[in-house]
Amino acid sequence: MSALPAGLSPSAAPASGPAAADGRAPAPLVDLTDVAKYFDVSAPWLNRVLERQGRRLLHAVDGVTFQIHAGETLALVGESGCGKSTIARLIVGLYAPTRGMIRFDGQDTSILRAAAGRTLRRRLQMIFQDPYASLNPRWTVGDIVAEPIRAHELIQDKAAVLDRAGELLSHVGLAAADREKYPHQFSGGQRQRISIARALASNPEFLVCDEPTSALDVSVQAQVLNLMKDLQRELKLTYLFISHNLAVVHHIADRVGVMYLGRIVELADKRTIFGAPQHPYTRMLLDAVPDLNMTGKSRTPVAGEVPNPLNPPSGCTFHPRCPHANERCKTEIPLLKQAPAGGEVACHAIEERRI
Amino acid sequence: MAQTTPGGAPLLEVRNLKVEFPTRRGTLVAVDDVSFAIAPGEVLGVVGESGAGKSLTGAAIIGLLEPPGRIAAGQVLLEGARIDNLPPEAMRKIRGRKIGAIFQDPLTSLNPLYSVGRQLIETMQTHLDISAGAAKQRAIELLQSTGIQAAQQRIEHYPHQFSGGMRQRVVIALALAAEPKLIIADEPTTALDVSIQAQIIALLKKLCREHRTAVMLVTHDMGVIAETADRVAVMYAGRIVEIGPVADVIHRPEHPYTVGLMGSIPSLVTETERLAQIDGAMPRLNAIPAGCAFNPRCTRVFERCRSERPNLIPVNTTQAACWLHAR
Numbered sequence: 001m002s003a004l005p006a007g008l009s010p011s012a013a014p015a016s017g018p019a020a021a022d023g024r025a026p027a028p029l030v031d032l033t034d035v036a037k038y039f040d041v042s043a044p045w046l047n048r049v050l051e052r053q054g055r056r057l058l059h060a061v062d063g064v065t066f067q068i069h070a071g072e073t074l075a076l077v078g079e080s081g082c083g084k085s086t087i088a089r090l091i092v093g094l095y096a097p098t099r100g101m102i103r104f105d106g107q108d109t110s111i112l113r114a115a116a117g118r119t120l121r122r123r124l125q126m127i128f129q130d131p132y133a134s135l136n137p138r139w140t141v142g143d144i145v146a147e148p149i150r151a152h153e154l155i156q157d158k159a160a161v162l163d164r165a166g167e168l169l170s171h172v173g174l175a176a177a178d179r180e181k182y183p184h185q186f187s188g189g190q191r192q193r194i195s196i197a198r199a200l201a202s203n204p205e206f207l208v209c210d211e212p213t214s215a216l217d218v219s220v221q222a223q224v225l226n227l228m229k230d231l232q233r234e235l236k237l238t239y240l241f242i243s244h245n246l247a248v249v250h251h252i253a254d255r256v257g258v259m260y261l262g263r264i265v266e267l268a269d270k271r272t273i274f275g276a277p278q279h280p281y282t283r284m285l286l287d288a289v290p291d292l293n294m295t296g297k298s299r300t301p302v303a304g305e306v307p308n309p310l311n312p313p314s315g316c317t318f319h320p321r322c323p324h325a326n327e328r329c330k331t332e333i334p335l336l337k338q339a340p341a342g343g344e345v346a347c348h349a350i351e352e353r354r355i
Numbered sequence: 356m357a358q359t360t361p362g363g364a365p366l367l368e369v370r371n372l373k374v375e376f377p378t379r380r381g382t383l384v385a386v387d388d389v390s391f392a393i394a395p396g397e398v399l400g401v402v403g404e405s406g407a408g409k410s411l412t413g414a415a416i417i418g419l420l421e422p423p424g425r426i427a428a429g430q431v432l433l434e435g436a437r438i439d440n441l442p443p444e445a446m447r448k449i450r451g452r453k454i455g456a457i458f459q460d461p462l463t464s465l466n467p468l469y470s471v472g473r474q475l476i477e478t479m480q481t482h483l484d485i486s487a488g489a490a491k492q493r494a495i496e497l498l499q500s501t502g503i504q505a506a507q508q509r510i511e512h513y514p515h516q517f518s519g520g521m522r523q524r525v526v527i528a529l530a531l532a533a534e535p536k537l538i539i540a541d542e543p544t545t546a547l548d549v550s551i552q553a554q555i556i557a558l559l560k561k562l563c564r565e566h567r568t569a570v571m572l573v574t575h576d577m578g579v580i581a582e583t584a585d586r587v588a589v590m591y592a593g594r595i596v597e598i599g600p601v602a603d604v605i606h607r608p609e610h611p612y613t614v615g616l617m618g619s620i621p622s623l624v625t626e627t628e629r630l631a632q633i634d635g636a637m638p639r640l641n642a643i644p645a646g647c648a649f650n651p652r653c654t655r656v657f658e659r660c661r662s663e664r665p666n667l668i669p670v671n672t673t674q675a676a677c678w679l680h681a682r
Contacts, residue, residue, distance in 0.1 A: 079548035187636050188405075217404035217575060222619030222630035229629070244549065247578075251621035251630065274623060288553040290578030291623055292605050305520055305551060 027106060028067035029206060029238050030091065035100035036262075037061040037086050041310065058310055060086040062262035063100070065336065070205070073232065073239040075249040077285070078259035079306050084242045087259075088210045091240065092126045093117065104206070122152045125199035129211035131191035135183040141194055142179030145169060148202040168197040172227060189220035193227065200231070210242045225252055246289050250274050258282045261309055261317040264336055268343020278345045280322045280355070316348065324349040364435070365392035366569050367416070367537055372429035374408070374415050376640075383640040385411050385424070387593040388666075393537065396567040398560075400584030400601060402577060402616075404637050407590040409573045413539045415439070416571070417454050418446040433537070452482040455530030455568075457559075459542035461522035464529070465514040471498075471525045472510030475532050482533035497528040501558055520551035524558065531562060538563070541573045556583055577620055581605055589613050592638055592648035599673025609675040612649045647678070655679060 039058040042048060048055070061083040068074045076084040089095045091102060093112030102109045104120060111117040125148070128134040135144055145165040148154075155161045166176030172193040183191055192212060199207055209228070213221040229252065231237060243249050249256055249270075256273040258266045258281065266279040277283045304321035307313055316334050319325035328348050339345040340353075349355045374386035386408040393399045401409045414420050416431050418438070431439040438449055450456070458464050466474055475494035479485050485493070491510070498506035501524040514522060523543065530538050543559065544552040560583055563570050572584055580587050581601060588598040589610065597610040608614045618631025635652040638644060644651055650660040659678045667674040668681055 079550065189636060218577070219404060219616055219619045219633045220636065222621075222632045223634075225621070226629050226632055245621075246549070247621040247623050250623050251627070284550060286623070288550040289623060290553070290556065290576065290582045292578060292581045292617070292620065293624070303554070305518055306548070 026069070029070045029105055030068040030240070031101075031103040032067070032087075032091070033065050033101045033103075035061060035064045035087070035090060035102055036098045037083075037090055037095055038098045056310060059262050059312070060309070061090065061097075064262075064264055065100075066257055066264060066267055068206075068238060068240060070238050071232075071236055072254040073241055073252055074255050074257065075241040075243060075253035076257045076259055076264075077243060077246060077249050079244060079285075081261075081306060081309055082259040083262040084244075084259050085210050088126065088208045088240065088242050092124055092208050093121070094126075118152070122148075122154075122202045123204050124206040124208065125202060125204040126208045126210065127192070127195050127199050127212045129214050131188055131195055131215060132183075134195055135191055137183055139182075140179060141169070141181050141183065141186075142166070144183070144194060145179075145197045145201055148198060152202050154202065165197075165201070168201055169194070171200070171231075172197045173223075187220075188216050189223055192216060192224050196224075196227065196231070200235070204237070206238045206240070208240045208242075211244070212241075213248060214243065214245065221248070228252065246274075246286060258285065261306065261312050263317070263346065264344075265318065265347070266339075266343065266345045267336065268339070268345075272342045276341055278339050278341055278343070278350055279347050280324055280349070281318050284321070316346075322349075324355050326354075328352075364394075365432075366395045366397075366434060367393040367571070368430075368432040368435075369412070369416065370430045370432070372412065372415060372431065373427045374411050374420065374424060375427040376424050378423075380641070384427075384643075385593055385640055386415065388429075389590075389593075389595055390429075390667075391588055391595065391598060393569045393571060395536065395569055396563070397586065398563065398570040398572055398584045400580035400587040401571060401573045401590060402575060402580055402587060403590035404575065406637060406640075408593040409590050410541050412590075413541050413571060413573050417450055417456055417539055418443075419450075419456075448482070451478055451535065452533045453535050453537065455533070455535040455538040457523075457526050457530050457538060457540040457543045459545050461519065461526045461546075462514065464526050465522065467514050470511050470513055471517070471529075475510075475529060478529060478532040494528075494532070497532060498525070500562065501525070501528045502554070503528075520547055520554065523547060523551075523555050527555070527559060527562065531566065531568070534566060535568065537569045537571065539571045539573070542575070543572070544579060545574065545576065552579070559583070577605070577617070589616065592643055593640070594648065594676065595667065596649065596677070597673055597675045598667065603672045607671070607673075609670040609673055609680060610649075610677045611653050611655050611679070613675075615652075647676070 037060050039060055041058045042055040043053055076087060078084050090097050093109055104124060107120060112120055142162055142165045145168050146161050149161050149164055155164055166179050169178055170176050174193055213224050216224060241252055253270050255269050257264045260281050266282045277286055313320050315331045316329045319329040334346040334348050336344045336346045339350060370390050372386055372389045376383045376385060389412055403409045415426055426439055430437055433453060472494050476490040479490040479493060495506045495510055498509060503509050503521060503524055517525060544555050547555060556579060574580060584601045587601045587604050588595045591612050597604060597613045604613060605617060608617055615631060615633035621630060633652050638648060646662050647660045647665050650656045665676045665678050667676045670680045
């Protein structure tokens with residue numbers, strides 16, 4: 001990992017998404033502008049009064065701006081607590097943003113939480129990490145998959161709804177007859193297929209996938225990843241893929257955003273992130289991944305841990321772990337800017353060409 | 356049929372181990388005829404999907420099988436002496452003293468009511484002839500060697516005051532406290548973030564090299580095995596299907612299951628449109644097919660695989676339980 005941004009060949013220049021080809025980029029499907037989400041984690045009122053404590057806010061997501069274009073897969077990676085799952089929940093409307101604007105196909109998604117957001121809700125769906133917790137154990141698989149069809153009144157005829165559920169199940173590699181069964185009769189990988197079938201039931205354009213394969217064994221993970229790629233090609237889906245597994249992200253994503261303590265520190269197309277990572281944190285993450293080709297080799301892991309998000313470091317939050325930090329990094333928060341080697345990076349050292 | 360290990364007499368030898376669970380609907384065999392050996396100072400990786408029997412093999416060795424699970428056949432030998440038939444009291448003396456354990460979730464291995472120092476000192480005093488003062492001094496040194504800053508003060512802290520990565524360091528210190536000959540590490544880095552995972556692996560490797568401690572590293576993460584282990588055993592449906600030097604098993608796998616497993620791991624370096632995929636799923640314990648347990652999913656299956664169960668056969672530098680290599 002010694003690739004210097006300055007010495008890069010032009011072939012690694014940004015080819016951001018399928019949109020860049022015709023010169024003028026079409027409007028993005030999903031557009032986040034300075035989105036933030038704070039959680040109030042204060043002690044109860046009486047304790048605050050007695051112990052003279054103030055309110056405490058956890059800045060889970062703190063000013064995030066990015067776009068997702070139709071047909072592409074954007075992956076967000078980062079360690080636990082970096083805010084990637086919060087972004088997923090903000091986009092589908094499970095949380096309301098504290099600040100900023102999220103648009104889907106030009107519409108403000110704050111209506112998602114209201115009755116008026118129903119048509120919008122149909123167009124974006126979510127797949128969760130834990131296939132054991134996200135399926136109702138008392139419902140048959142047929143009812144689970146048919147629920148979005150019924151909720152959005154996509155098909156009126158009762159028999160036709162069940163036919164459609166069977167069709168969806170066979171689409172994700174299960175049998176139509178599995179409609180009669182209950183979730184406990186399926187393995188983890190099969191359950192995740194059921195979750196995907198349910199997400200597809202409302203004919204969405206956009207799927208938010210929050211660690212969809214993290215709970216699965218590698219061979220099952222390969223099956224689910226292959227299925228997701230096939231479905232994307234057939235149904236022209238757009239994915240936001242959240243994961244902490246860089247190898248999985250490398251396999252599935254077109255563009256990658258790297259998050260650290262509620263902010264995106266680097267956002268670039270896949271080849272730039274994996275071939276010529278620029279931000280010191282991205283480099284550290286990539287260095288830390290155990291690789292099959294590393295047999296017997298030893299390396300020096302980066303010291304330190306992710307700081308407590310309740311009390312983040314000043315300036316660039318990565319500065320206590322960063323080998324390139326200087327005084328400016330300790331005081332001034334770096335903004336996401338166009339990087340010399342393509343993509344966007346939030347780092348003073350890169351801006352000043354110190355690294 | 357013991358295997359030869361590089362470097363003389365094995366420290367741990369497992370012979371034809373069988374673990375079963377009697378249930379009302381019949382007996383389930385979770386670990387079936389598993390044999391392997393670990394040499395002093397060697398790291399043996401054990402990989403497999405959930406339910407393959409890798410954790411149960413580890414639990415059987417340290418005598419921590421949850422009833423009704425039981426060792427139905429086979430032997431476990433530590434330094435040449437059987438330990439699988441010892442009374443619970445004698446086994447308790449071996450655990451901690453000769454065999455240390457590291458589990459996935461560090462919170463469950465630490466007592467929340469005692470400071471980490473007290474837990475370390477207690478472990479040492481139980482197993483070693485050591486004074487309280489000397490034990491405290493050694494506890495501080497151990498915490499320091501695992502990379503915990505200000506160990507002098509941290510020794511007074513309770514588990515909840517440590518972060519996940521720091522807790523796993525305490526667990527490693529605890530496992531090494533009585534200088535065991537063997538450590539059984541069951542998914543020691545699975546609950547940790549990648550950057551912390553790399554630190555813990557490097558630490559485990561360094562400490563075991565220094566103390567010449569052998570490690571049985573149970574994990575589903577092939578990358579961790581690749582970096583840490585000397586040899587690797589691949590388990591499927593309760594049996595070892597392939598065992599050999601780690602680089603050979605990863606780069607030149609001989610068993611079709613290992614081939615599929617390696618192909619299904621996404622790479623950080625090469626780009627592929629589709630991952631190799633093994634169709635189907637591992638059979639449940641009550642429905643293990645006749646012959647080779649992998650035969651319904653195997654692309655190279657032939658008649659013999661459906662009727663006769665293969666044992667490990669030497670193939671080049673590894674051993675694989677596959678009839679393809681018997682011809």
